[in-house]
Amino acid sequence: MTRIVHLSDLHFGFHRAALADALLERVNRARADLVVVTGDVTHRGRSDQYALAAAFLSRIQAPLMVVPGNHDVPLYNLPVRYLAPYAGFRRALGPDLTPTRQAGAVRVLGMNSVDPFAVQRGVVREGEIGRLIGGLDPQAMNIVALHHPLEHLAEVDKELTRRAPEALARLERAGAQIVLSGHLHVWATGAMLDQTAHPGVLQIQAGTALCGRPSDRQNEFAVLQIDGPWLAIERHIAPMDEPSFRPPEYEHFSRESGIWVAHQPAEKPIVPGATETAFSTA
Template sequence: MTRILHLSDLHFGFERKQLVGPLLALVNRLRADLVVVTGDLTHRGRPGEYRKAAEFLDQITAPVMAVPGNHDVPLYNIPVRFLIPYRNYEQAISPDLSPTRQAGDVRVFGVNSVDPFTVQRGVLRPKDITGVIAGLDPLATNIVALHHPMEQLPQVDKELARNAPQSLASMAQAGVQIALSGHLHLYDTDMLMAVTAYPEILQVQAGTALCDRAGDLQNEFAVLDINGTELTIERHIAPMDQQGFQPPLLQHYSRASGVWVALDRDTETLPGATETVFRTA
């Protein structure tokens, strides 16, 4: 079994300060084989925010890989945003914006989906998708990790990343089995599974791990325990009106038939984890 811990949307600079310590302690206690961070490590891409983010990541005992999010490029410093948008990220986090990592029988491909020329909307570049497909391991569980979802529910009014539908189709056909993303601050697997045309890929859209935005009703992260064609997801949730994380909720999936099927779970995935996801923020 390989354990992948999925964090997203930390938003240092606008983080829920009292949750930073409990989150770090729980992440280390869960002993993941790899921690994957799908963007928005900072709130405005400022050096001080990156120092906080880097300090947090440095204290994680498991191997860590990350990709940038749209909040990780400066919003107000226009020359930097357009000319050297990833300078702070590269200095504080990693010069590799699209890393690839192997953990046991799992291979994770990071994809930089940020478009510095837009505030929010992302882009999936064909050369990056071609690179992922070329590196797929037919004997492994292949995961792609990016900030912007490749598919979203109709009621979400944030614009889908450019080239997302074509990229999702190409990767499903090529053999990617799981996609990890963030951006929406709303956890989902099952609602997308019910409407997607590509059940070969389980899309795990993360909630926000630390953002203290008033409309977010909870912080959370997910742990994926992967055992061949079987998958268990633990959702660790910290409601905004409570201290710390609740006992995890469990979701079980199988792709033994060639497509993902949801098995038993502790609870249904419900909308409403955030009040702002269904309108542009």
Template sequence: MTRILHLSDLHFGYERVALVEPLLDLVNAARADLVVVTGDLTHRGRSAQFAQAAAFLRRIEAPLIAVPGNHDIPLYKLADRMMRPYRRWRRAIARNLEPVGHVGAVRVQGVNSVDPMSWQRGAISSAQVARVVAAIQPDCVNIAALHHPMQQRPEVDKALMKGAPDALVRFETQGVQLVLTGHLHLWSIGAFQGESGRPILQVQAGTALCARPGDRQNEFATLDFDGPNLRVERHVAPMDEPGFRPPEQLRFTRRSGLWRPA
């Protein structure tokens, strides 16, 4: 069995301070084989916020990969956003914006979906898709990890990432089995499985630490891969409660080639 722990949207600088230590304790207690962080480590991409985020990540005991989110580049300093959007990320977090994690029979390819020209929306290029596809390993569960979702429910009022529909088709036909994303601060798993028998399971994480009251809760998830079977544990901390509740469990299987609730 291989365990992946998925964190997203930490938003240091606007984090739920009282939840930082309980989150870190649970992350380390999970003993994951790999922690994947899908962006928005900071709230406004400031140096002090990156220092907070980096200090938090250093305390995670498992191997870790992270990709940027739109909040991790400057918003108001347009010259910095256009000319050197990832300077602070590279100094504090990692030089590589599209890292790879390979543990057991699971391979996670990071994709930088941030678009400095369109701060919130995000984009994925054909070249990025080609890199993911070229690295697919047939004997692995191949996962793409990026900040922006590749599909959204109709009620979501944010623009879908540029290039997402074409990228999703390429991923599906070439062998990506699962996509990890964040951005919306809304948990979703398996929401798009009924559409034409889609072979990709999309996991959209909620926010792990953002203190925005409208989010209502913070959360993270672990994903345990055992052959064709997947067990997901969702850990939720409502805003009006002091910590995380016991986890909810969901199970999926892809014995038929498509992910199904087990």
């Protein structure tokens, strides 16, 4: 069995500081084989925010991979945003924007979906789908990790990432089995499976691990336990009006037939975090 911790949307600089130690303790207690962070480690891509993020991530005891989010490039410093958008990310977290990691029988391939010329909307760049397909391991459970979802729930009012439908369809045909993403601050797994035309790929859309925006209503992260075609997910949830994380909730999925099947009713996503203006948190 392989254990993967999925964190997203930490938003250091606009984070719930009182929850950070509890989050770190839970993450380290999970004894994961790999921790995957799907972007927005900072709120505005500033050096002081990167320093906070790097200090936190350095205390994670498991192997770590991080891909950037749209908040990880400066919003208001336009020369840096357009000429060197990832300089702060690379200084604080390392040079690789599209890392790949192997953890037991699981392969995780990172993708940079950030478009510095857009405030929020993501992009799948030319050649990225082919690169990801070329990196898939036919003997492994293949996970693609990026910040922007490749599909949205019907209730979400943001623009979908450019070329996302093509990416999702081609990745499914090539044998990718899971996509990890964030960005919307809205947890969705079974609800995505209920509406998608691509049931060969389980889309795990994370809530925000630390953002302090009250309208998000809760912080959370997930632990994936992968055992062949079986997947158990632990959701660790900390409501905004509670001091720490509740005991985990569990979701179970299987892929024995080549498509994902949920073993519980679909969750009812809390969508308000996805309905914000262009210059707000998400």
